Amino acid sequence: MSNETLILSVLITLPAVFSIISLFLPTPRSVLLLCASGTVLVALAMGTLALAVLGGSPVFGSNGWLRVDALSAFHLTVLGIVYALGALQTPGYFRDEIEDGSLNLSSARRYGALWFGSLGAMLIVLLSNNMGLMWVGIEATTLLTAFLICVHATPGSLEAMWKYLLMCSVGVALAFTGTLLAAASTGPSAVHGTESLLWTSLMANAASLDVMLIKAGFIFMVIGYGTKAGLAPMHSWLPDAHSQAPAPVSAVFSGFLLNAALYCIFRCLPIVETATGNTGWGRGILVAAGLLSILTAASFIAVQRDIKRMLAYSSLEHIGIIALGAGLGGVAAFAAMFHMLSHSIGKSTAFMCAGRLMKAYKTNDMRKITGTLASSPLWGAGFLASLLALIGTAPFAIFFTEFMILRTAVNAGDYLIATAFLAGLSVVFIGVMRYAIPIAWKPSESAPVFPAASPLEYLLVIVPLSVLLALGVWMPPFLTRTLASAAGLLGGTM
Amino acid sequence: MSAEGLLLLLSGFLLSPLLQGVINRTKAVFAGRKGSPLLQQYRDMAKLLRKGAVFSTTTTGIFRIAPSAVLVLVAAAYTLLAPSTVESGWGFPGDLILFVYCLGLARFLTVTAALDTGSSFEGMGASREVLYSALAEPALIIGLAVLARVSGEMSFSGVFHGLGDSEWLSAGTALAIVVVSFLIVMLAENSRIPFDDPNTHLELTMVHEVMVLDCSGPDFALITYGASLKLWLFASLMVNLAISPLGLSGYAQVAGFLGGMLFAGILVGTIESVTARLSLLKTPGLLTGAGALAVLAFILAARYLQ
Amino acid sequence: MVISLLIASLSLFLAGSFLLLFLPGKYRAVRVIGPATTLSGSVSGIIASVFSFISGPVESTGFALSTPSGSFALGIDFLSALFAIPVLVISSLCAIYGIGYLKPFEESGKDTARFWSFFNLLSGSMLLVTVSRNALLFLLGWEVMAVSSFFLVMFEAGKESVRKAGWTYLVATHLGTACLLVLFSMLSSGGSMNFSDLALPDGTAFGAGVAFVLAMTGFGAKAGFVPLHVWLPEAHPSAPSNVSAVMSGVMIKTGIYGILRFLLFLGFPPAWWGWVILLTGILSGIAGVLFALAQHDIKRLLAYSSVENIGIIAIGLGLGFLGVSYRIPAMAYLGFVGAILHTLNHSVFKSLLFMGAGSVVRETGCKQLDRLGGLMKRMPSTGISFLTGSAAISGFPPLNGFISELIIYLAAFSGLTAGTGASSSAALAGLLAAGSLALTGGLALACFTRAFGIVFLGEPRSSCAENARETAGSMRFSMWFLSAACIVLGLAGPVLLEFLWPAAGFLCHGFGYYPEGVSSPLFKNTLEMVTLVSASLILGTAVLFRAKTILLSRRRVTAAPTWDCGYSSPVPSMQYTASSFAEPVIRLFGKSLGTRQSFREPGGLFPGKSSFSSETPDMYREKLYRPVFERMERLFSSLRMIQHGRVNLYILYIVAALFSLLVWKLG
């Protein structure tokens, strides 16, 4: 058994182990510390695996049920980054809550267990070569994250959890139907038994699948997983859940939960495309969903008052952009991957800073959070910079990814798509800056108190943002290769 | 430069105060008065040159330099124009524009000097002056543009030598209209009736005179001289254009020109006697009319060359 | 050699601004490092540009950017150098000016380090814009330029007005960039984004037309063409004055550069392009100067006058394009030369004027014309510089403004006198250009006699003007420098024409127009004569003035209060005010300006208090943009209803989406 396969099995087990451990730790603090250290450890493991895969060929595990190729390796990297960022900020974020006892031992333990649980579930999604297993992973993430939302059982968080659960369970049910149909579509082909659930065999026999069934299956999966990914019009749970969850959880939600669901759709895209003879049948759906998400997000951001809801809608927008890029294919698919990476980094930072601001100002209302640059150079500047990065200001990377997607649309002659895309982006830009300017500069009436930030927290703000800046201008070759090969699996090129 | 050219040039410098005299005499005749002698202007200037000066404590160096500079600028503009009718090589392409802008700078300095005194009356005059200039300048430029269009040249000499019988035959109406708009511009630029009454004594209604209320002695002499030279200059622009169809040359041209100037003086005098001064609110309309006339002339002339 | 100098200059700017971020509050260090960075960066950049004149165009393909088909390709040709040099010179002068200008802020404990950091970033990015040879790199520079200038505008963001201005600016510049994104996408359909490979996919006239409109909108928003100018009168007054000087003086010119540079990729220009540019120019020129005339805030006034001058530049460009389309060599060449030269000149005197306004604001602490006055005696250097600038911007000999306007006039008259082909359209263009230039000039005279006269002449209208003192040395230095430049450039007409002629040739050939008989500059003689006349004007004035002084020296010269027509005790508040000075013009054009006047007339036998006030908000902002934005906001607010909290409805959305997809894709 090669050492990649070893890492693979370690990866699957590690989070489970940690989550059990965290149920037996003595103090809340220790749980949170375990969260930080353990997550970083897992992230490192994921990184090594990803590197190994990107260096060589796909890795298989447990008789073909687990498989890591470029696409999943890239998503693994993003997952690692997001969870590491989220976990590292956790101790700092909950520090005062531990002090004032609002985060007691039991809820801390639950938090730790769920944290690692969700991490493990997402790993299952990314590592599985079996559509059924992938679906199980998604269901598991739904359940586990649902309880992460209401670490503090307030009416708001309960309502958010309820909506999240109900909508996503319907979605997951539909996704399951889709998987059924996909499995059934192997009828005419040579695949049989458990084989017909393996992505590899589906991909291999894509040409000989029952077109009608795979189409129907894809539609059900887009709707089902799309609900989880927060594609409009299935997105409605997203702002509620984000606004109620603790900042690190929201960061993970926006940073990766959505991407994980999107990943499932991406997995099926090449299959259905090959089955339908590469006529862009499936891509069309993605493009439509993406555009709808962007426009919806834009119209809500323009009149948003709640800081975290605004960030949530911005996630909706970016998921839409990623879907649009993947749907357009070609350079846009590369851009979509690049965009996913940049968005995850930027959004985690934004949520971290927003969380601190909200704690200090004791409100979510952006009209009451003002003068942050003066009141807290670190969190204020960090928030402003991450917002600028997210709405696509050069030289942050997102500006260029959006440009690439636009360019693909224009060169393909889809001027309508290009216009709608551009309009959405502009509305978002205007809507966000309208609040960002007072948030940053308007002299504040209240006198917010910020706990002294640790050096680690400085790093957590500065490093991701500088990485985004640097990525806008220069990208290390291996990253370019990674993105290219990941996009290649979506039928993308450079 | 040929003798005729020199003659034309000097005529202005020497005779321009006389033009004022002619105008005043005409008005006197209309009014049935005996009127001041024709050379009154010369006497006034001589008297002023002999006097000392009073400077307002508010003023700065600008106020002291302005009169000299204004006179120099008007003189320069006049030099560009005067000999061009007889000297075919005089001037250079585009001297029309330099001509206009020299006068513009003169106005700029007059206005600035007026504001330098800080008196509200002079400010009043200044604000009217700039309004008139803003409207008169386009009219003048468009008129010149018509001439350039018809003659196919863009220098005074080119224009005046280019306007022969054939041009007048084909584009006569246009040119005639230009003459009229130049007349209006002249009245406005020299703040004559109906735009302003040079010998009113009510500061509230004055334009040019009120701007120089605080000037005295030699400065005022320079200003009066500059004013009459400016009047002469605009009149000669109009006259040169008006007599161009006669196709004169050499001394005949000079004679014709002087005759024309005399006629112009009488014309102005007549206008001032028979028309009342317009209210300040109405004058912009008249100037805009001049611009409109020039545009009309262009539209007529545009057919030319087709 | 040249390229490495460019890279050196860019990296100097970048390194400096990065370093400065870490020195908040260390004023002594910042005061040195900030300007030093700008100067060093500019010097190497200027050397590079000058070398490029000798060595001819150079180009390099640098390393690849993170984005596919983007590369760090730098290069410099005549056009780039012509825009790069003013950028660097003005930036360094404004940096020197800034040393003195920022003193009060330092005393009030403001973070000038951030200011200097962004200032250097702005200068560097402007240089990058002019010398980049890859569309993506250009975009990078373009956006950094926008963002850094935005942060500079927000320098005094404690004020509500400044924040509003910053927002307007950001929105405007972003929408402009949006157009550019599409334009560049169209041009780069081939894949590569290096300038050498940019071209339209198919030579259809329609595609070219779309591209042209996009370029005009995208770059026009930066340049400030009416009606895209609305950000300009907001942002420039709000920024610190040396930033306003940079923005008004050189930053908005990058828009002009962009138009010239990118229209070159669109092939031979049809006549309607020229007409669009010309009419835009005429509209901008007249509207700009009228709005300027109606302002009460000196910096707003200057900002609007920038709109006017951009209009004049556009008139020149329009004539140039029409000259190309109608194949009239003189018109084409003179139009382009005039436009470029006016760009150059405007950057000189507009930054001079903003510096003057800046020192007035710094010393008196107020921007309202009607509270100033009598500053000529109190701050003579500023006053004389401002006077020079005002005369220059009104386009009078012997100053530089006249030269460029004269050349544009010559282009117009060449159109007028063109005897062949489409001459009547060319003549119409010439007439419109000449007429509107004259009107603009006349109004500019009104505007700047008002600005200078009310601020610097007469008696102080308030205590703040009363106690004004002359400004800091560094500021005086920059102003003197630029005033001298106004005169020198004004006398150097023939040289400039000679020098800029190849640029016009470059453009004409770029558009695929190779006219005959323009190898040597036309109308050189004219400009020589102009220089001669200007010189003799100065001389003559000097002589006459001297003579007069000698004459007076033997006479009794007395000083007395201004003659007040018999009124017993005049007070400063009785002076003519800016509002009253502009009133006749405003009354004439007020309708088209949307000026609001509130007038309480004195009445009764014993009149009590009476008041008059007039304000002129930007009509385009009020009538054009505000309604659109308000309507959009209403629309979005009503859209929120689709998400009113009921989970049943949300699930209905899911079901609906499922069914519509099934019907759409399987039906």
Next chain:
Amino acid sequence: MTAYIDIILVGLILSNFILLGSSRLGNCIRIAAWQGIMVGLLPMATAEAGFSFRIAALGSAVIVLKGFVFPKLLSRALRESDTSREVQPFIGYTASLIAGVLALSASFWLDGRLNLPIHSASAIVVPVSLSLMFTGLFLVVARRMAITQVIGYLVLENGIYALGLAIVRDLPFLVELGVLMDVFVAVFVMGIAIYRINREFDHIDSHRLAKLKG
């Protein structure tokens, strides 16, 4: 065998209509239980390869869960939360019935489009299962009470389960996975009973869980 299947299928459809039409929560719970039992019986009826232990285990598991455990939990939750026993529909009962009919026809249409490979004795099993799904979705959308939504979800799930049985050839594994969805149901009941949404909001009227909007 076919006879049994058809009986079961018809029973399923009928149960659908009763659910749509009934106004009492208690009834709904009971009907849902019956439906669960019938669905549980399906595999035994449809199995081509006759009766195997695996199928039996699956079927009985389903019957136990859906027929007995969930109904108990639900009715306990109902008892604890002393709210009205009314269903309180957004959409009236008659309209709901019409919608049920439409759903049925829609599923026949879809079946026609898809022409799925049938591995079971009856031809109408696919449309019936589809109609179950649609009815379930309809109930989730059109009913106020959290409990009714859970019931709706149960119906949706029954439909999916039946569909799986119908179309997935020799792949019980996937169908078994489907049972995992029941975990959600359990969670919902927890959500209602343990997390006491009713206590936080003093009602389990999910449409008034609508503080978060926009």
